[in-house]
Amino acid sequence: MVTMTTTTPTVATSTAMLTDHYELTMLRAALVDGTAHHRAVFEAFARRLPQGRRYGVVAGLGRIVEAIESFRFDAAHVAWLQDTGVVDERTAGYLLDYRFTGDVDAYREGEIYFPNSPVLTVTGTFAECVVLETLVLSILNHDSAIASAAARMVTAADGRPLLEMGSRRTHEDAAVAAARAAYLVGFAATSNLQAGFRYGVPTRGTAAHAFTLAHRSEADAFASQVAALGTGTTLLVDTYDVPQGLRTAVGTAGTDLGGVRLDSGDLADEARRARALLDSLGATSTRIAVTSDLDEHTIAALADAPVDLYGAGTRLVGGSGHPTAGMVYKLVAIADAPGRDAPMRPVVKKAAGKGSVGGRKVAYRSLDHQGHATREVVVVRHLPGAPESGLGRALQVPVVRDGDVVHQPPLAAVRAHHRGAKAELTALDLDLAPGTPRLVADPTALGNLIGATA
Structure with a gap:
């Protein structure tokens, strides 16, 4: 007998x-020189979005928290470094005793x-903050x-479910992270079992062409x-001939067949031909799923087709599908x-094209009477203080305080926030x-308010 558990494994x-x-x-x-022990503030931000993109979605905060908790140098690490x-x-000696004891504030995962x-924003000593740069980024x-990228696909799908299935097109660990990221913005499930085991993402899958080819006939498979x-x-149903595959599928499973791919x-x-044939065979409730290098544009082009479910993989996890954040x-x-x-x-960094604004910042998003974002205001605050009033919805939340995690919501809450x-x-x-993005905070503005208006 197999004992089931719903406990999420921790990162060891x-x-x-x-x-x-x-x-x-x-x-x-x-x-x-002593700088290691001076208090410091680091910020992660994007100077620009990928070409043609109008907004981005924050993801990975939950994994960053796990990674910071596990950021420990053991004796073998340190011996090799020496x-x-x-x-x-x-x-x-410093690395052997390292433990992050600072603060992290961030946009909620799933935020725009x-x-x-x-x-x-990471605050602590220069030493404990600077070593986190590579991992955080x-x-x-x-x-x-x-x-x-996944959020754009969800928009294109317009309410029809999406399945993430990119595991065979990327690094094995990246595949798990990709499944999690796609799920938090609205994908219904993933094909990746580790994402299900580790993060609770629903998993789905049935069979590949190899299963059909392994049998003497399509009917046997x-x-x-x-x-x-x-x-x-x-x-x-498309290993050999689609119409014949559809007839064989219904002939085998009956008109209550769940779906065809x-x-x-x-x-x-x-899809149109399949729907017509399925209906003529009496399989009117059989769903049609489509896969094959889908992205937001190919999904949008299928809006009028009788498709019930999309499977996205290569264009989601591959480089062409998601230009760097x-x-x-x-x-x-x-x-x-x-x-x-x-x-x-x-x-302040003043390099051409790579400038920044000095001082710790917090952000707010103003909404109109219809609930649409009209302005993103970034407040430069050299020292943390009380929240400014009347500037809109506060975008940052405390995530880590004095090294202890204070914000680690379940994926269901992240999905709800993203919606x-x-x-x-x-x-x-x-x-x-x-x-181009409608809301942009001006990185060259002077003063305490950096306004971003529609």
Whole structure:
């Protein structure tokens, strides 16, 4: 007898070595001159969205929290870093005792973001914050890129369910993260079992062409699948000839057949022909699922076709499907002396095309009487204070305080928040045609308010 559990497994493997060499050489130098112990503020944001995109979706915050909790250097890590000359003895001692004790504030996972939105803020000593850069950006950029692409597919599907099935087109760990990111923006399920086991994402799947080819005939394959999985299963009908496959499917499972899947050809045309044939055979409730390199544009083109479910993989997890989110992690304020009460000064990067605004920032989103976003206001606050009034919905929430996680909602809550945030967008924002973001915080503005208006 198999005992089932609904407990989500925790991340036990250290994430500390998932970082870049220069993070530790900066740490090494900062420990020598004392900067390592000065309070600092780092911010993650995107200077611009991928070309043609009108909005982005924040994803990966839950995984970042897990990763920070597991950011520990063990003796083997430190010995290797010393043997290879990356760190000296002083730095090795610091790493062996490392534990993040600072604060993290961030946009909620599933939130909409625009250029220059202060998506994530990390506050602590320079040393404990700087070493998190690579890990934070690795997760934030990957998951936000997937979620942003997936959210556009959800818009294109217009209420029809979507299945994430990109595991065979990307790295095995990236596949799990991609399934999670797609689910939190509205995909119904994933084909990836690890995403189900680890994060509770619903999983779905039936059979591939190999199963049909492994049998003496298509009828034998369908009979085997129906015998094992019941008449509610979905049969893949395009291994040989689609019309014959449909007839064989209904002949095998009966008119209560759950669904058929089409994976090739002109999907709109094939779906229309399949619907007509299924109806003529009496299988009027049999659903039609389509797969084959779908993205938001091909899904939108199928809007008038009798399709009940879409399966997206290659264009979702592959590079062509999700241009990078472009997040960066920049120091925006630092103290000139150690101690929690030492005053911090804003610091500004002035490089051409890569400038930043100094000082810690918080953000608010104003809504009109219809509930649509009209303005994103970024407030520069060199030291945290009371929230400003009348500026709109506060976008950042406390996530970590003094090293302890204080915000770790379940995926169901993340999905619900995303639905609400996306509902604040206008039809112009949701247009799939290439365009520019309607709301943008101006990174060159002076003063305490950086306004972003429609």
